[in-house]
Amino acid sequence: MRKQRQVASDAGLSKQRVVVEAVLLADREGVDGLSMRRLAGALGAGAMSLYHYVASKEELLDAMIDVVFEEIELPPEETDWQSAMRRRAVSARQVLARHPWAIGLMESRTSPGPAHLRHREAVTACLRRAGFSVLMATHANWLLDVYVYGFALQAANLPFDTADEFADMAEDVFLPQLPPDEFPYLNESAAALVAAGYDPAEEFIFGLDLVLAALEPLRASA
């Protein structure tokens, strides 16, 4: 029976299957749509069966976050540190855009899972090998994480995901909320963005490169 379970695709639960299905459900319906009963339904099981694999919903959420971390590319080892960091940051942004619920969950989860730790270790290793001192690598690691998660948090607030979606709603939705007499500067900004186009992915790279360049001088210092 146990062997059947490990092989079987549809029948048989496992922590892995529960957590993966939870991620899919959250992707589809948002974190508010993720209840133990609904998750059990999606797995064709009774609600209480899930508690054989996860101790509580909290533990499930922790495990979901770690699945997300597993999806983020580790920094490649064969390039310079800036390219490596850029690559993993871009990957992280994509992953967090794919799982928008994840960023909101992070706030409440205090102890990092194994994939999270492995990821941090790889990033720190990359920075140390590039010549950052222990303390400077810590600063750099922290700042890069602040950038990636901060961007994802801000992006999650925006009601659009792509340049096209922005263009579609900007003129009708945003500008009317910003009357020029009350918000002259914001109105000006919004109008300029409408004219120039706005692409979150480009914005991400723009800020990321600023941060990377700002970190470069730390490499030589203690």
Place this chain on the structure above:
Amino acid sequence: MRKQRQVASDAGLSKQRVVVEAVLLADREGVDGLSMRRLAGALGAGAMSLYHYVASKEELLDAMIDVVFEEIELPPEETDWQSAMRRRAVSARQVLARHPWAIGLMESRTSPGPAHLRHREAVTACLRRAGFSVLMATHANWLLDVYVYGFALQAANLPFDTADEFADMAEDVFLPQLPPDEFPYLNESAAALVAAGYDPAEEFIFGLDLVLAALEPLRASA
């Protein structure tokens, strides 16, 4: 009766009073401890009475976020842009540290409240007056917000708030989770931080000044 309400301190509800009490309750008990019934209890009212002042719990949460924005200092007008931005960023960090639940709420709230808009307007104004072009001011505004909220998000994950608290638990709690054979670099980092001390407030300024310096060149460009 209406007049009594406006003057009375204890009796008589109002949207203002409901929202402020909600913020206090969330500060005390976390956002999970904030239920309509408990909030009503704290106000000495029935649960359903609250719905005369807020249309739904969602609207209440929106209003709470805006109260938080109201607490953040606007950038002062009489100094150079970097000092002004530093000041408002430091204020924002303090406010978000005071209301740790706020950062988690932001993720799900898509339309900014009036205080939020006023704040953004003031920041944009400051940058434009300092010589940033419309587009560069937008970039700068975005990056600064990413930094402030990203930092707050990361800080919310840490199980300590001050340098002392970190020192207290670092050796007993963090290092054992990072065995040197599995996580050599993280272990090294953690050990170095224990030795050097770690203060979130200092870390905030460190990264903030990097970001501000990185933005300076944008001031002259289109």
Place this chain on the structure above:
DNA sequence: TACTATGCTCGTACGCTGTACGATAGTCAA
């Protein structure tokens, strides 16, 4: 003064949540 309209308060109830507890059935070792 009597009647109505309006603003405010809140009791009750419904469908949902996470999960404690205990019953059940299948598998395996002795």
Place this chain on the structure above:
DNA sequence: TTGACTATCGTACAGCGTACGAGCATAGTA
């Protein structure tokens, strides 16, 4: 055959947001 162990899940409970509508005080009008 027995007993232990694993896995499943039905039932129940306290708590959630809130729809609905009843009850009351006050203000405005006739």
